[in-house]
Amino acid sequence: MSFPIKITGVKTVVVNAELRNWIFVKVETDQDGLYGWGEASLNWKTRAVTGTVEDLTPLVLGQDPRDIEHILRILNKHSYYRLGIVGATAISGIEHALWDIFGKSVGLPVWRLIGGRTRDKVRVYTHLGLGDMRSVYETFDEGALRDKALAVVEKGYDALKVVFIPYSGFSVDIPSRRHVGRLMRVLREAVGDRVDIMIDFHGRPASIAAALQFIEELAPYAPMFCEEPVLPGDTEALRLVTERAGCPIASGERLIGFKEFEPLFRQNALHIVQPDLNHTGGILEGKRIAAAAEQAFMGVAPHNPNGPIAGAAALHFDVSTPNFVIQEEMSGAVPWYDDVVSVPMRRTGSYWAVPEAPGLGVEINEAEAAKHPFVQEPFHTQGAVLPDGTIADW
Template identity: 40%
Template sequence: MKITAIKTFICHAYRTNWVFVKVYTNIDGLYGIGEATLEYKEHTVAQACHDLEGLLVGKDPHRIEEFWHLAYREGYWRGGAVLMSAISAIEMALWDIKGKDLGVPVYQLLGGKVREAIPCYANGWFAPAKTPDEFAEKAKQAIEIGFSALKWDPFGSSYLQISRKELNEALSCVEAVYDSVKHKADIIIEAHGRFDIPTAVRIGNALSQFDILWYEEPIPPQNLEGLAEVKSRVNVPVSAGERLYNRWDFKRLFELKAADFIQPDVSHAGGIMELKKIAAIAESFHIPFCPHNPSGPIANAATLQLAACVPNFYLLETMSSDVPWRSEISTENIQFEKGKMVIPDLPGLGIDINEKEIEKYPYKAQELRHYKGNLTDIRPENAKSYF
């Protein structure tokens, strides 16, 4: 069996554009699907996937580790979001091919299941809330669905520092959600790498009264030494890792004892096997593994395969709703029971894309919302559940 070509697809998804890759083989009907969704650099990462085609065509798709090593080595300027996202998408597509060819789900190729389902926490549940009361009501609705925790960023347009007024507004929102869900679910506070060290420490200690599950990315992601300092000075657990791109980035994080939970993304940190390696290192440090997972259906499918076979997998990030055409552009069929996603047993990743439907939703340029104060506009008015 040989690889013959790759093709990329970009699909508008309201807050971003999904980027899918399809790797073809010379066996009729046998191909693999991956996802490289990289917000606001969608065309760049799609081209990066095509740049790797020369390493693929004519090669055996079963030799996944060889592809990964060559793609990383031949990049020369190693690491970074674009190259690693392209490698990630193609790597998961190769696992999809391998599983389909052997007639087994990918998790069987990675050691087999350690669980049947994975507990989920919700992101996006708050849209389009603006006031503490609206957040509290949205939180109650999310808990009724079965989520075990809720995550959101309450910090508006703040960056590096935060005013007393803005901090009080953020804490009022946190308090309203905490009061509405306590004894039923945990809360997770996202900071999107916003703050300088003293501000992050001030906020982290203010959050301790709400017994939060974790405080996510309190400072910009490049400063792991600073993150370790924040972690040592606050009274709440700290998480990080969605903007680290391989095992070597995480090696530094572990050595510095900079986070209590880690959150690599299967679409950005090297793909399925690279995340399994990162999870194994985390396991040796007794750190829970909670991958970043806010993207499209293929990334979710790949993350579920990981969840099946990683012992220290703790919580799965899950978007509580999505654009209505998510169910049209793929064959995704999520079983969500008692707050958990059931691990599917279909061969490969267990999912495919619908090219004709994707064509109906062409690329639309989007802008980063994180520091503009409109993060709650993360979903369109007609958003709906996809599970």
């Protein structure tokens, strides 16, 4: 479409997916039938994000949705106060929808507009439980770990992620370290060497020494990477862990925008960056991060435990990004997933196919979505307490 297009409205649709709320963002235009979908889901911040989208909407009304860089500058610079993770997530959802509109307006998939094809298929991994969040965060038993891992492999995946690092302080007792080693050994023996294993530390170790003690137990079993071994924000600590670890280190899901990633590249602080396109500012900001990562000899493995539109946005990013490594995905997280949303992700084994539909290739059934309204998500952080009662990082 060569004629002007104007944004006429922005709205959110919240869908409760049991242990999290999906926040879908719909950007409407003055062209009949031309609209875009994005996602701005953020754990335990649903009302904050939807309110922020509402607050930002007046800034984009009347703008041409295809002028994405221009609109992003408006949203970031005319907000005056720095927006933080809530604002960046709201902007990400709006930005996804703008790309969806742009692709539909020219009849092309988004990946064609952000660099074109760099691969023929996109490798993905999932978590224990195949989308069941209870399995993701509560598998510390050796037998349950083995069974759930084998169930993932039986579904065709050749890569999976686990979270079995205990809540930790500044030091780690020997039994806790040995238990992590046993869990990793059981897991590797169960799935064999042809399946990649990633271990998410969730930033639980409170010191470099504690992180390295756990990594020492894991490294002999060749993890694909250890994720977020220390809390984000301390680049020097992450660099020291990376230098001493006997395996690849990944991090980045909680960072916002290129500015927060830049020190990691400058200091060679890790091996794989994990921007979340749902939180870091959107697809365009993700491309900037990926380009800088490539110059620093780092791969990109986007974080995404979010909803279906976030997965679609990640798919288009992955197709067009040369230093992409592997994609986290959570498809099928609820039984009615396909009733609410149609998505372009089509999995064969451990790969998504390259989509060809215009835009992001997503459609929401708003009538079905309305059957699953907002519910306060459960806080599964109660166990993040040390034996003496000290609150630990979840």
